[in-house]
Amino acid sequence: MTEQGISEYKELAWQGLWKNNPGLVQLLGLCPLLAVTSTVTNALGLGLATLLVLVASNTTVSLIRLWVPKEIRIPIFVLIIAAFVTCVQLLMNAFTYGLYQSLGIFLPLIVTNCVIIGRAEAYASKNPIKKASFDGLMMGLGFTLVLLILGAIREILGQGTLFDGADLLLGDWAASLRIEVFHFDSKFLLAILPPGAFFAMGFLIAAKNAIDTKITVRKPKEENKTIERVRVNFDAQ
Amino acid sequence: MLSSVSKNAKVLALFAVIATAIVGLVNEATKGRIIAQEQAQLLKVLHSIIPPKLHNNDIYNDCKIITDPLLGNKEQTAYLAKYNNKPIAAAITATAPDGYNGNINLIVAINTNGRISGVRILKHQETPGLGDKIEERKSTWITRFSGKILPEENDNQWAVRKDGGMFDQFTGATITPRAVVKAVKKVALYFKSHQQSLFEQGKSCRPESDKLTQEMVENEND
Numbered sequence: 001m002t003e004q005g006i007s008e009y010k011e012l013a014w015q016g017l018w019k020n021n022p023g024l025v026q027l028l029g030l031c032p033l034l035a036v037t038s039t040v041t042n043a044l045g046l047g048l049a050t051l052l053v054l055v056a057s058n059t060t061v062s063l064i065r066l067w068v069p070k071e072i073r074i075p076i077f078v079l080i081i082a083a084f085v086t087c088v089q090l091l092m093n094a095f096t097y098g099l100y101q102s103l104g105i106f107l108p109l110i111v112t113n114c115v116i117i118g119r120a121e122a123y124a125s126k127n128p129i130k131k132a133s134f135d136g137l138m139m140g141l142g143f144t145l146v147l148l149i150l151g152a153i154r155e156i157l158g159q160g161t162l163f164d165g166a167d168l169l170l171g172d173w174a175a176s177l178r179i180e181v182f183h184f185d186s187k188f189l190l191a192i193l194p195p196g197a198f199f200a201m202g203f204l205i206a207a208k209n210a211i212d213t214k215i216t217v218r219k220p221k222e223e224n225k226t227i228e229r230v231r232v233n234f235d236a237q
Numbered sequence: 238m239l240s241s242v243s244k245n246a247k248v249l250a251l252f253a254v255i256a257t258a259i260v261g262l263v264n265e266a267t268k269g270r271i272i273a274q275e276q277a278q279l280l281k282v283l284h285s286i287i288p289p290k291l292h293n294n295d296i297y298n299d300c301k302i303i304t305d306p307l308l309g310n311k312e313q314t315a316y317l318a319k320y321n322n323k324p325i326a327a328a329i330t331a332t333a334p335d336g337y338n339g340n341i342n343l344i345v346a347i348n349t350n351g352r353i354s355g356v357r358i359l360k361h362q363e364t365p366g367l368g369d370k371i372e373e374r375k376s377t378w379i380t381r382f383s384g385k386i387l388p389e390e391n392d393n394q395w396a397v398r399k400d401g402g403m404f405d406q407f408t409g410a411t412i413t414p415r416a417v418v419k420a421v422k423k424v425a426l427y428f429k430s431h432q433q434s435l436f437e438q439g440k441s442c443r444p445e446s447d448k449l450t451q452e453m454v455e456n457e458n459d
Contacts, residue, residue, distance in 0.1 A: 038365065072245045076252050083256035087263040094267035097274040158366065165374075192365045 009134060016138025022115040023146030024208050029113040032106045033147060034197035038158065041165045043151030045099045046106060047144030049088050051137070054116050056084045058136030061124040068125075077120045078111075085111045098168035115143060146204065153200045156181050158191035283316055285373075286346035286355025286383075287326050292318035296328075300442040301435070307427040309334055309420070314442055315435060324349050324436040327428065330359065333420035337412040338362045341371070345424040347387065349432065356382040356421055361413075368413035378405065378414070387425040395422045 022028045029050070037043045060080050068076050089107050092100045100107065110116070119139055124132035155162060160182045166174040190196045276297060283296055299317045304310070309332030316328040328346040341361040346354035356379055358371050370376035381404065388395040396402025397415050406414045428435070 067248070069241075069245050069248060071241075072249050075249060079249075079252050079256050083260050086260045090260075090263050090267045090271070094270040094274065097271075097278060189364075189366045 008131070012131065012135050013138045016135065016140075016142045017145070018142070018208075021142040021146065021208075022118075022139050023143050024205055026115070026118070028115040028118060029143065030201075032109055032113065033143075033150065034194060034201065036103060036106050037147055037150040037154055037197055037200075038192050039155045039165060040148060040151040040163050041099070041169050042102060043147040044144070045092075045096070045103055045169050046110075047140075047147040049092065049103075049107060050110055050113060050115070051140030051144055053081065053084045053088055053110055054119060054140040054143075055133055055136040057081045057116055057120055058124040059129060059133040060084075061120040062127060062129045062132030065125045073125060074117075074121070077117055077125075081116050081120070082111050096169055098165075102165070102168060115139060149204065150197065150200050154191045154196055157188050158196070282344060282357050282359070283328055283346075286344065286357055287316075287318045287328055292320050292325050294319040294322075298441055298443055301439050302442045303329070303431075303435075305427055305431075307423040308332065309340075317436060318346075319436075324432075326354050327435055328354075329424050329428065331420050331424045333416040335412070335416045335419070336361060336363055337368050337410070337416075338364065341413070341416055341420070343417065343420060345382075345421050347425060347428045351387050353382045353385045353387065353421070353425065355380070356417075358417070363413045364410065367407060367410040370407050370410070371413055371417055378407070379417075381405075382421055387429055388422050390426060392422070 016022075020026060023033055032046055032050075036046045057077070057080055061077055064076075085108065088110070089100075092103075092107065119136060123135050127135070152162060155164065160180060162179040162181060163174070163177040166177045170177075191200070280297055287296070294317070296316050296318050299319065301315045301317070303313050303315050305313075308329065311332055313330045313332070315330075317324065318326040318328070326346055326348045328344055330342065330344045333341040333343065339362050341363070342359040343356060344359055345356050348354045357373060358379060361369070361371065363369050363371065370378055373379050393401055394403045395418060397404050397406040397411060397418055399406050399411055400415070402418065404414060404418050
């Protein structure tokens with residue numbers, strides 16, 4: 001692989017995991033993001049399902065990009081995504097039944113997750129298969145990471161555990177993964193309920209922006225200020 | 238112009254056919270396993286409220302569809318446990334319409350000796366951390382019904398403590414346990430008045446074709 005090729009993949013990974021993270025920066029797919037992250041297990045389950053659909057749809061969209069007339073590309077993308085989501089849903093129903101039940105309505109809702117159609121339209125439909133599937137992988141990983149961090153924060157604050165119910169996702173052996181971080185008699189309800197998700201999400205975005213600001217402040221000379229989307233507030237420092 | 242429309246229509250139709258075919262194939266491949274999973278889940282619940290040692294019939298298929306205002310006005314299922322054809326217990330599903338956040342679906346097993354054998358929640362949307370203590374996973378509250386003698390119509394003991402009864406409510410959640418206690422009581426009253434007809438021979442709640450999968454469930458449980 002050429003030097004340029006490698007740096008392009010690096011850029012894709014950087015975009016998906018941090019700079020253009022679908023959860024923290026693009027703020028796509030907030031509905032499942034906020035609703036399902038009450039435990040790490042749920043977050044991991046939905047994250048993996050989304051990742052799988054994203055890679056599969058990006059690959060397929062890229063594969064057929066030359067044969068799809070541009071007037072009808074959106075219905076075709078939706079068709080492909082819906083087919084993959086249905087397949088993932090059936091497979092989860094068959095192999096991880098307990099998790100399928102606890103994820104409930106949010107599994108079919110992956111169809112409406114804007115990350116997936118967004119990546120199909122913005123990247124996969126214009127780029128070769130390898131890059132498109134890599135982009136899907138990185139965007140999916142970025143989304144899954146945000147889900148996991150949110151899930152961990154809310155589960156620790158809300159019920160003082162980590163990986164509660166992991167056996168639903170990974171099989172009986174995973175029941176031993178459950179960690180009781182600390183014990184309290186009455187739970188911190190706010191963390192489990194949807195408002196808690198908004199708070200945690202707000203803090204995560206704030207933390208990311210703070211880190212970004214620090215980085216730009218540390219090396220101000222390199223940048224030629226071609227920033228379009230990053231919101232940086234120098235007054236706040 | 239017209240030709241591009243017809244070309245686009247053909248391409249779209251082609252993709253629709255391919256996508257449908259893939260979904261159809263996956264559906265075909267997972268169908269058996271999904272049914273088996275659902276059955277295994279139901280059997281697990283049934284076995285937790287009616288000990289498998291106490292009956293020797295095929296409880297999953299020995300069932301009846303029943304409707305009664307006491308059970309919540311929807312179609313409910315009664316699973317009948319028998320030992321050498323002698324009635325032992327019945328597990329009856331019911332809907333409590335007055336949960337804090339909508340319906341609560343539960344299943345109540347009642348012994349023919351006039352005691353509750355066990356109760357489990359099948360589905361609910363109660364507040365996490367408060368009302369969801371009715372789940373067996375979260376708290377042992379639901380097991381306190383086991384062994385209780387069936388109530389009379391005007392039995393004041395069958396209520397939460399706040400209403401002068403014998404069942405604890407949860408801190409911060411009274412409506413949920415109240416709804417569950419009320420629903421269990423109603424099922425018990427239904428069982429008392431329908432016990433005879435319940436165990437009479439009748440049509441199974443399952444079509445014949447469904448029974449084939451029973452074998453798969455047993456394999457699954459081994």
